[in-house]
Amino acid sequence: MSLDPNRDALAARDLLAAAAREAGEVARAYFRVGATTSAAVKTKPGGSPVTDADLAADALLKRRLGEAFPEAGWLSEETVDDAARLGRRALIVVDPIDGTRAFVDGDPRWAVSVALIFDGRPVAGVVHAPALEETYAAARGAGAALNGAPLKPPIRSDGAGYRVAGPKPLLNAMGARLGATMHIVPFVPSLAYRMCLVASGALDFAVAGANSNDWDIAAADLILEEAGGRLVEASGDRLRYNQARIQRHVLLGAPDALAPRLLEAFRAAAGA
Structure with missing residues (x-):
């Protein structure tokens, strides 16, 4: 589709x-509740794991969303970053499996975390947790929902x-x-899902340590x-995407009504 973010969110x-649901089914075929995945597991530079399921879901998302948004750039945890994306107004940001260790x-x-960025901010975002049968979704100006419920x-x-x-400690x-x-x-392994728990009210607020990446957070940001x-x-400003820097400092996810008070404590704690 040719994107008009005001009309097409x-x-x-x-x-x-x-x-995201289709990619989730691809990944779910390798998932075993309470047991080790059936997918082959490798270690990436830096020590984080990647599985055949990550790569298969990533390939599906790139194919499907590339067809849907041919004018958009691409940023994914499992794809080599291409600086050409910086020249695009639209960007697809993907983490095919956020929480691979889990x-x-x-x-x-x-x-599965998927976002569409336009002019630096998300206009559509989905965080789909296949094994929990939960789908968080949002469109700019149209609200957010969990399995269709606002x-x-x-x-x-x-x-x-x-x-x-x-x-x-933070x-x-x-x-x-x-x-x-x-x-x-207890530790919530998917950062995208952790922030969605704030959106649903299951958590009052959540924080993330330094060094998360845009693919971890872009969809949850909009939700x-x-x-x-x-x-x-710590600045308190809305995050901007499709920048050269994709790695973040410590993050706070909170309801607007609590954010002013929490931000003061967050800044102090982050500085410490």
């Missing part, structure tokens, strides 16, 4: 969702503390600054924004 979201070990909290995260009071996810430092109890949930939240670095 919903159609783009639906195309991304269909492709996938390998039989933990169902992995996801998302709006509830706000809990400080008196009840905060239900949170992310690196414990969260505990924030709790000390806020004078609030941090109820830290959180359209649900009434934000994903930011």
Whole structure:
């Protein structure tokens, strides 16, 4: 399709969702709940794993979304980055399996993450968790949904503390600054899924340590924004995509109503 982001965000979201579900089925064929994947596993430079399932899902997404958005550049964890994308107004950002270690070990909290960027911000985004049968999707200006049900995260009071996810030292430092109890949930291996839990209200907020990449967060960024939240670095500014730098500093995902207070504590904790 020839993209007009003001007109076509919903159609783009639906195309991304269909492709993400198809890629999820490709990956799911290799997944074993509570057991090691049947896919061959290799180690990439830097020590992170990649499986045949990652590569097969990535190839499917590149084919499907390349056909749907021929004018868009491409950025994926499993594809060599091409600087030519920087000259495109539109960009597809993909993580075919966000949470590969979880996938390998039989933990169902992995996801296919797909976003369409236009002029530096997401206009459509999908985080599909096949093993959990959960699909988060958003289109700019049209809201966010989980399995078709609209998302709006509830706000809990400080008196009840905060239900949170992310690196414990950073969260505990924030709790000390806020004078609030941090109820830290067990590690959520998919960063995209972690931020979607904020969008759904399952978490009050979440943080990510330094060195996440754009493919980890682009889709969840829009989902959180359209649900009434934000994903930011310590500056507090909305993130910009299709830049030369794709690796991020520490990140905070939070509802808009909580963000001003949380940001002060987040900056202090991140600085420490």
